[in-house]
Amino acid sequence: MSRYGLLILPATNRVYAQSAVDLTRAELEIFSRSVLGGRIGGLGTATVGGARYVTFEADGLDARDAALLGNLSAAYALFEFAGELMRPVDLRRLDRYDDDLITIQKYVGKTNEQFTKLLLNVTLLGSAWAGELLERRFRVLDPLCGRGTTLNQALMYGFDAAGVDRDQKDFEAYRAFITTWLKQKRIKHRVLESGPVRRERKVVGRRLRAELAPSKDAHKAGDVQLLDVVNADTTRTGDFFRPGSVDLVVADAPYGVQHGSRTADAGLTRDPLALLEAAAPVWATVLRPGGALGISWNTNVARREDAATVLADTGLTVLDAEPYLALRHRVDQAIVRDILVARKPD
Template identity: 55%
Template sequence: MPQYAILVYPSANRVYTDSSPGLLRAELSVFGAALSAELTDVGEDTIGGVGYVVFSTAEPLTALDIALLSNLSSLYALFEYTHSERGEETLRPVTISPLASFDSDLLTIQKYPGKTNELFTKLLFNVTLLSTASPLAMLEQPLHVLDPLCGRGTTLNQALMYGFHATGLDVDGKDFEAYEQFVKTYLRTKRVKHTAESGQVRRNKVRLGRRLDVEFGLTKEQYKAGETRKLTYLNCDTLTADDLLKANSVDVIVTDAPYGVQHGSHRTQDASLARSPRDLLAAAIPVWTRVLRPGGAIGISWNTYVTKREELVEILARAGLDVCEGGPFEDFSHRVDQAIVRDLVVARKPA
């Protein structure tokens, strides 16, 4: 039975580094459902004094399997792993081919208080993509990703890294301005062919907020041929998502639920909605679901100290979504700091 070993990416965040092997095991198990061969014996081992996440498969990994696994959030290197009865251990490197339309600094260059760890954002992104009705679509076509609470754009940047189309909503004007400046500067510095336009969002002569529309080519040749990607940031209330986006137009929704008042909705007179992430999600998830394609998935990370898992599962179910439960989906909880224990939940819209 073929065996493999994953060298875990060293995160700059010590707390996340401690959690990474366990999170990678759970993520790998979700990936396993899309592999051509059965995944078994997922665990951890020490090889040459270094920790690895190890696993076995019923058959050797195919080229498509390797292409898929190349995108594991904390994968630094992949090896074929053999060990003899005499105790000799051998690691043979496997060439990986991650989706990477830009340099890694697209994800790491932004530094600000409260930024979600980019490795965790990628993990949440991956688990959501693999929970759709077409998990291999991430390798086959440019999907449309929505982050309806996008802040300064960590999820949007991950979507761009994968070569996808991305839309974000957030009510915080400072976050909108910071991301607008960042993405324009980044694309210009990297000499990426693009256009960027800013303007107002209006419906029925009512101003809802501001917008940034960016269109770019992954290569100069693709840009000239009209094979472009689109990025839209709407500085608007998340409860207007179904007014601003077409129904059934988004392939996946990926978002980090808020921990504070800054993400509260301005569209309601209920003051508790501005304070409670649970109430915000209860109001927003039905709105988001309307723009999600049948067969698409929504992935949400949140602080378990402010909302219980069963409450969030109930909200998703009431919106008509099928929640992914059991197995690895119960193994993503991890400590961020004294006030935050983060978990994720994923649900699919029936096809």
């Protein structure tokens, strides 16, 4: 049995950095159970040379294991303990593009990039296709996409990304950012649609659809990703995306402090449960059997049990056991964030 030490990626958010170790241990356990055959054990922490590591034991890690673990949200470097020495383990990440796709945008209310990756990871690992993480082109929908942090993380992984958001300013800001970034980075791409969507001579939303590839060779080979973002109310997601057309639904719900959410019936509300009750049935419809839905929210304004009941009432199976119960963490004095993952029966 070999012992390993995972060096945590430094976080710019001080509060999140304090939670990163516990969240990484939970994420490691989810990876272990979902794609590593439960072979990771002995989880702990250690300080080596002044740096803090998450430690674990495993009966040897092969290249595929290391490639999977390379996508842990807080993974910076991995070492195998060899006596008093530490031997580096090569981590191959899925990342297709420069990391400024994720980090360059700065604005009030932006979700921490490491947490966004964590939310996407644990949702994917709750799906029927967790073992295909390194090969499958997942189609990810963020029905509350804001300015696109989740969309960009999905693109970074080589997935197709779809999003819906009601705020026109956020939609326009994301459209300006992503089209400019693609041009400046000289990424092979083509805008398929950009502008208003009309139904029965009425504007029902705005849409950006584009295809992109990391290189000209990839584009020629047909290795093309699709980005599809709609400016519309999230309860109308089904008007733009077909039933059973996405693998993963990943959403970071408004926290009910500085953020509000809107529903078609109630208007502005600070209760994420009202949004979930209105939108979850629609989100579940566009999710294909075997797919997973992951949502984060502020537990100070909505109990976990109540949120789980809403998802269960849509016919989803909530993954409500360890280690999915260990993802709760503090964001600030008013926000304690948690994650719920639920799977659509096959």
